[in-house]
Ligand SMILES: Nc1nc2c(ncn2[C@@H]2O[C@H](COP(=O)(O)OP(=O)(O)O)[C@@H](O)[C@H]2O)c(=O)[nH]1
């Protein structure tokens with residue numbers, strides 16, 4: 300899967316942002332004019348950057364826009380800061396003042412690498428002292444640039460130099476935000492990783508699902524051995540492998556299973572452990588067991604926040620507000636999980652937990668009503684209400700950075716967050732065991 304990176308172009312009006320975007324992408328995509336405020340909406344254009352691959356260049360409205368409409372545009376620009384992997388800050392005429400400083404501050408808050416471009420340098424060249432000062436104060440590269448050079452060769456050369464700076468900053472961005480692999484830190488050379496992949500009616504025709512493929516690849520990349528089997532083959536395999544190698548040493552490093560069959564798999568693992576203890580007389584032999592959804596949560600999002608969020612599930616009470624964040628709007632199975640499965644499961648679980656806590660039978664628990672609110676895609680999160688919990692979807696359609704930024708806006712307000720997979724694991728009582736191998 301090829302990843303598309305996002306680059307936002309920011310700055311005041313009339314600094315030549317749209318002209319620069321057009322030049323970079325080699326196409327007339329944004330309307331350019333000397334009238335301030337021409338670009339009213341963010342314009343995205345795809346371009347291929349050498350070494351980096353496909354990128355969306357996002358042209359934004361000037362941050363110095365005024366009036367009600369202007370304010371809306373400025374807000375939208377702020378939203379884009381949350382979505383991009385790196386920023387290009389355009390200024391000109393050596394005017395580096397409040398707007399530019401505010402932007403740098405916003406980038407810094409988001410841990411967003413930035414390249415500063417002094418445009419329109421044909422009109423007024425970049426002041427070298429200013430450049431040095433910006434570099435030492437903010438640690439940014441400042442590139443002197445012009446979109447309107449007469450000499451075609453010189454323009455081409457300048458553009459190439461600019462792109463090489465973009466590549467440099469993008470590398471920094473990638474290094475900072477690279478998604479972790481699904482098994483990061485869990486598999487070393489020679490490790491045997493058993494992947495339990497049920498092929499049932501829910502499995503896609505003729506292929507494996509993404510987390511399974513990712514896990515196989517990760518094992519291969521690390522020189523491990525991937526054993527892929529269905530639940531029905533697991534017990535026999537584990538027994539043989541334990542018998543052969545004689546116990547824990549050099550044996551199965553980890554079993555990863557689909558959550559749907561977690562309990563069944565856990566029972567098998569327990570049986571094998573007990574059988575080994577009985578036949579060898581050596582106790583305490585454990586085969587670590589986790590689930591694909593726990594591994595995905597660990598690879599994709601702010602896992603430590605999710606771990607903290609789990610406690611909040613057990614503190615929910617009647618009338619609490621719960622926010623469901625669906626980052627992929629089109630995916631029907633995800634939608635079903637977010638709109639139906641989680642609300643229903645969470646209310647039932649909470650009712651039973653409250654009943655059990657007060658010594659009542661879970662069977663005649665008083666129903667609990669939670670108020671669910673849904674936010675789709677990267678829409679703005681309504682943070683004016685109090686939420687007892689937020690539940691984020693797996694986030695397969697968004698980047699790690701986008702996901703982490705979104706969740707940061709919640710945790711800053713002390714709203715606990717979990718994700719779909721971890722919530723479902725907790726509701727079905729498997730979270731604790733599935734988390735064990737990944738939380739020591
Ligand atoms: N001389 C000169 N004019 C430029 C340069 N870049 C952009 N312009 C002009 O500056 C004006 C504003 O450009 P535009 O791209 O619309 O600015 P934006 O508001 O930042 O998007 C237009 O008239 C452009 O032709 C440059 O490097 N040199």
Ligand SMILES: [Mg+2]
Nearest residue numbers: 316317337338
């Ligand atoms: Mg513009």
